Amino acid sequence: MRQKQFVFIYGKVVQPVLKGMSAKYFSNGTWKETARVRRVVEVTEEHIKFETDRIRYCIEFRKDEAGALLAAA
Numbered sequence: 001m002r003q004k005q006f007v008f009i010y011g012k013v014v015q016p017v018l019k020g021m022s023a024k025y026f027s028n029g030t031w032k033e034t035a036r037v038r039r040v041v042e043v044t045e046e047h048i049k050f051e052t053d054r055i056r057y058c059i060e061f062r063k064d065e066a067g068a069l070l071a072a073a
Helices: none
Strands: 005-010 012-015 022-027 030-036 039-043 047-051 055-060
Touching (some): 022 055
Parallel strands (some): 005 055
Antiparallel strands (some): 022 030, 039 047, 047 055
16 A cells, blocks of 8 residues: 655645545645545644545644634635
8 A cells, every 4th residue: 555645834724624625725825725635633723634535734834824714604
C-alpha cells in the first residue's frame, strides 16, 4: 500500500471542514480547494489536520492572522 503525501501549509481555512466535502484554504495569496475530505484528524486554535484519499494536510494558522475564516451560511 502506498503512503499518503504529507502537506504542511501556513494559511487560512474556510470552516467547517467536513467529511465528504472538499476543504477550501487560502495560502500564498491563492484560494485552493482539496479533494473530498475522508477524515478530520485534529482541530485546534493553531492548526487543522485532515486527510483526503491521497494527501494528509496540516494547515497552521498564522499568528498574525489568528483563527480560521467562518463560512457564511
